[in-house]
Amino acid sequence: MNREEMLREARTIEAMKNGYMGMEGKFAIIAKWMGNEIIKHGNMNFDQSFLSDPYEDFDENSMPTMSEDDNSFPIGLHYDGLSQGVNLSIYIYFYNREIICQYEGNTVYRESSGELEGYAPNQAWEKNINLIYKTAKEIERARKPVEKQKLMQEANKKRQEIFEEYKKKWGLS
DSSP: OOHHHHHHHHHHHHHHHHTOSSTTSHHHHHHHHHSEEEEEEEOTTOOOOSOOOTTSSOOTTSOOOOOTTOEEEEEEEEEEGGGGTOOEEEEEETTTTEEEEEETTEEEEEEETTEEEEEOOOHHHHHHHHHHHHHHHHHHHHHHHHHHHHHHHHHHHHHHHHHHHHHHHHTOO
């Protein structure tokens, strides 16, 4: 094993011990309960990585619209700690299960597809993460029963819709 692999393995063990890794780790819980969704607009089948020309024929009297094929959908979560006086950001991207934590402009944690790509332990940012995590767990405890109730209502509604469909289709009473 070379030194980088040994260091990666040691940091992975440390990150797991601290509860950072995965979509159920501290970063993900903070982003889920205290963050906001990252929304992408457009078509899921087409990815445009450039902006349209702002100087092409533009009619000031028209309003930009989306076509029927376009929609908006969440691609991840983002938490910004500046509102709490901490220069800390957490990004979670669903597509490749990527977790990025930045503290004071530096990337201090990066994980992609369950594989640790970078982790720079530091007492300052880890202390802040633990404080914010406690707040996120309190929010989770308060909202979890409401979320569970909503899921139960949705499941019952879906069950009723399926039953009604069967009644119509197969003549059940």
